[in-house]
Amino acid sequence: MTTPASRHHKRPRGEGQWALGYREPLNKNEENKKNDDGLNVRQRIIDVYSKRGFDSIDPADLRGRMRWYGLYTQRKPGIDGGKTAILEPEELDDRYFMLRVRIDGGQLSLEQLRVLADISNLYGRGTADLTDRQNIQYHWIEIEAVPDIWARLEAVGLSTTEACGDTPRVILGCPLAGIDTEEVLDATEQIREVHDRFIGDPAYSNLPRKFKTAISGCPAHCTVHEINDVAFVAVVNEHGEKGYDLWVGGGLSTNPMFGKRIGVFVRPDQVGDVYGGVIGIFRDYGYRRLRHRARIKFLVNDWGVEKFRDVLQTEYLKEDLPDGPAPEQPRDSRRDHVGVHPQKDGNFYVGFAPRVGRVDGDKLHLIADLAERHGSARVRTTVEQKMVILDVAPDRVDSLVAELEAIDLQVNPSTFRRQTMACTGIEYCKLAIVETKATASHLIDELEKRLPAFAEPLTINVNGCPNSCARIQVADIGLKGQLVVNDQGEQVEGFQIHLGGSLGVNPGFGRKVRGLKTTADELPDYVERVVTHFEEQKKDGESFSDWVQRADEADLK
Template identity: 70%
Template structure:
């Protein structure tokens, strides 16, 4: 076996002197910075049309501008892995709008609504990283969309790609009654300094940041590449604990605490240091081993902290406390008091699916009943802020008229779905429509069930909908039905818990898409019948007989 230094060099770490392209993605990034594609989109591709786009830009650098080609209609899931990108893709784009911290106002929300209606056939989805995704976008319209977004302080830069993706933050930052620290200044500082900067436009893989002082831990720090979590030290000072190396996909890992205390004024510098470690020491040889979590797993938190302090910060960070335990439900759905005496109203679309017209209505309601401030959440929900107490029920009633539920059922509140085969080239099965139908079916079959229960629906193994940390995680795949036909279905993960354990896979436990509601009804009834007082679904799964899980 070669010595350790040789093995590390073989991973393509820049800091060890290995900068040669090791795969097609690394070669593409070396040939031209992904940020440079913006100018070509404006000057060439939007004027000359889809056929003028260089394939290296189309299937590579476009991501740096938040653009992916979407799936061509009519291609079934059995062909997902068999066809090339050229065969799978349509001549239209998914566009991801960055909404760092989930922060919107009436002007920005109305602008998104207008873009959706005018340029995206009315489509809009709230994602589980606080973004809005549009579909059916033509390359000819992209410059006009960018101009409209940028006029209200939004953009799509680095919404995808091997870059710092959207920085997620608590939607109640600065207003929550029980907030530990308002992370908004640090979030904005990092965004303004480094998003769109060539300094971090060539990372080994995508890089996800969470920054929050929310006592509910709504930004799920356990599964981000880097996360700053609000804490209070022994001296009573508020600051952050830092976690690194979280991520799901096909090789899930929880983030590890660095055990430090970071003052608010240090947060940007520490983020810069962690991100620089990823850029310089991250693995670039194999794409499926290039996320930060693999480096953190190999190094451990102690070495990572040592390298951060000695090579990048130039000073030692004091030890810091771990965050308090999160609440059972981390979302911000419902009517709750703000620290200024007003209220926020959080509501649930079905599986994040909205549209341009609906977003315009939300903007109108936010203006009429509140101050006009609106937030998106990482649970595919939305929140209207600054509502006087006397307006809360009238707002809840108007939202309900548009099927936006302020007091949703467990199934509406906690069902999440990725984009799925409708638009995604990686997907094998339908997710959005299946999840929306599932919500309706379960509400009808189990109208009195009121325990927390998350159902995460994913169209492929990549875990965009966080299947491994849901109570019931559904991984899309093709299965064989009772007639011997290959049909859409799901492998089932049970009892996942953020920061504690990944979902349990019971041998052979799969269901067809058509039989999904029957399966979930059966297992939920078993849980409801057998659970002890206060026992969570995840805890019950660990002790339940295997027969009761099937």
């Protein structure tokens, strides 16, 4: 005889999907969110925590809800990578915060840039890192300073609202929106609409996990639409109308997946509603039982494109969308905006490469001053940890380039400076196992010395842990931080190596060669060796990632 208990045991376990009636929290994170919306922590920070100090902060706010306003505790100095997964959060926490400022579309006025610079110098010990999601990230922020920082940001139209947390985070956009000579369309209005309708709205502030967005008309596909939770990619349909191709379900971390084309044509005036439908599906049908399966990519993967499109149209939009074309291939293999290039209006933009995204308050002030002196009122951040100054008159370009390069902001950088990225690393991040920024910076210096003539596109992405904030699986050389054993039998900082990852024409995740690791100290030797093999063996027009797919394992070691 089957008992009720055994019948219940055989029933498939729910994934915590609200739309299917699973409203009870299935883990600690979901419980915290049910107890109180993350958006409500703002007033407690202003009224209580900033006045009473770090020790007054409720642990559920400290390690949970404060993320809804871009605040994470940073790593206590001196704790080595071997302790990352062993110590409790309170043992790793410092009494200072990382604070992330969202810069939707990467768009900044000089007034905004100077406010960011001031905050860095006043409250962040000069720190200001450019992230690969167009944000600015500070360190050493004290809770007492947060209300004043918010007031300064909000006075110039910036904020930290939902910069982190289980929320719709910053919206990526092409830094050249409106000025690129070849752009399909200018997505600025769509970014603004999505921001104004959805960011800070309690209806969308409790998602199963983070939600990353890109909306772009860029012919270089600089916003890496393939690895966002939702992306709108500009296309022209068979009637000559400009609109967007919808992609859903991309993301990297420990279980990487490429986004899938839903196959619909979205008019610019429909973007807000379609975005609302996609994020609504994620909120209502997303998996909330296990954190590591809570991103929308798992839902899309399980449902398939046909079901996702059907639910979007019937339950959320209440209308069918027409079929649409796929995007054109990116115009070149370097999907960035470094260098000097013409704008639609006869002026030029100047894209430059700080070293692995690391700038500081003084440098941000210098960038603002240089832009202003050369007739520009607008700067942009990119998804490659770079910056762009817009609207430079032809006769002022050379002077701007010379002055930028004089302060080590390279406009004509080597491949290694141009295409090496690094996440925050163990210096400040509680998840990290190894150092990243200084390691990557040293690697650039070494490779420029050893391989001065190398000019092929080559992405080197350095990550401090398995979570892939620096997109290791889609880099030519992706470096995943871990502890490795050196020749003396000592455990030291090092990297597992992924080779030949790519986006665009032939998308694929990097190849993992069995046992292929390097210590941090030996990293320059390793990269020099594998790049030299590529140069010796490559065929005409062959990319590094194409070569990796056919190379002998011995040449990859």
